[in-house]
């Protein structure tokens with residue numbers, strides 16, 4: 001029969017750190033636990049002073065300790081780890097050491113780059129909703145948003161209160177991704193001072209940033225890492241091909257011929273850099289009007305023509321994986337930071353995206369093509 005302090009230590013230690021997604025016990029964040037009669041004091045050691053999750057951790061530890069039978073009074077004494085303790089924690093979290101890309105060759109994570117030929121077709125909306133749908137289906141999901149031309153992922157995932165993206169916590173050289181709707185999110189938008197600054201980013205800087213995100217951000221074990229990358233740039237495709245040779249590519253287009261032509265090019269570039277195109281999504285499909293008729297604002301058939309073009313010369317044809325209708329709810333959910341797959345699963349767009357998530361799950365585990373080893377010029 002364990003003592004009261006041991007029981008309280010176990011209870012407090014089972015609390016989950018909301019950002020690192022490991023228990024406080026595993027993270028070495030529970031310090032001394034003492035008891036006097038039915039009153040207990042639990043020392044919690046935060047990773048850094050001013051840790052944004054401090055309040056939640058404190059109240060969760062309080063609740064977990066108070067739930068232990070006999071305990072009547074709980075004091076949570078919040079302290080901060082010493083530099084040595086933090087170093088120990090970082091090496092436990094990153095047994096491979098810093099500067100290691102956990103999504104390189106041999107990774108068990110399915111890396112899915114959501115791409116499009118041009119902007120505004122709903123690539124980011126699709127990435128956010130797909131991530132939320134996969135997380136809801138119980139998978140561990142992360143998003144890496146390197147779309148310098150429109151880093152909208154923080155807002156779409158509810159991580160930009162008042163229009164300003166939250167800043168990730170830094171633990172020495174490790175970046176802890178904020179969590180929105182159970183998805184770990186890192187975005188260029190969390191690091192730039194103003195949106196216009198990012199537009200000037202070009203190839204090498206973008207490549208370095210993506211590489212740094214892959215090595216310095218602590219995603220932990222993930223089932224899926226979704227990438228939201230700028231539309232159609234060869235530089236980024238090459239970086240992805242080199243750093244993420246297992247990456248699979250999901251091409252988003254609308255029904256419009258112009259959008260689908262550039263989408264084919266994006267798919268071809270991705271394939272040239274060793275990635276496998278897993279399918280095409282047609283977004284912004286016919287809007288159902290109040291009288292029941294449908295208005296195909298952006299035309300129809302774009303996805304089929306992209307899939308047909310990308311299937312030429314392939315052993316296995318590229319499929320159209322989903323058609324997502326125009327949806328007021330999808331757009332509103334995006335504006336509110338609440339993906340429609342969670343907010344209103346009955347919406348036809350939400351159903352189509354949830355089904356897309358299921359199809360993607362079924363299509364794995366990845367049998368990604370061989371990296372062709374394309375080098376930057």
Ligand SMILES: Nc1ncnc2c1ncn2[C@@H]1O[C@H](COP(=O)(O)OP(=O)(O)OP(=O)(O)O)[C@@H](O)[C@H]1O
Pocket residue numbers: 116118119120121122123124125126147149150151152231283284285324325326327328330331332334335349
């Ligand atoms: N199916 C849809 N129905 C209604 N609105 C949509 C739909 N898909 C996307 N939108 C809206 O279209 C706009 C553009 O979407 P989004 O930002 O996701 O596009 P994008 O391809 O990522 O563009 P960019 O590359 O410029 O970031 C957003 O306002 C979004 O809410």
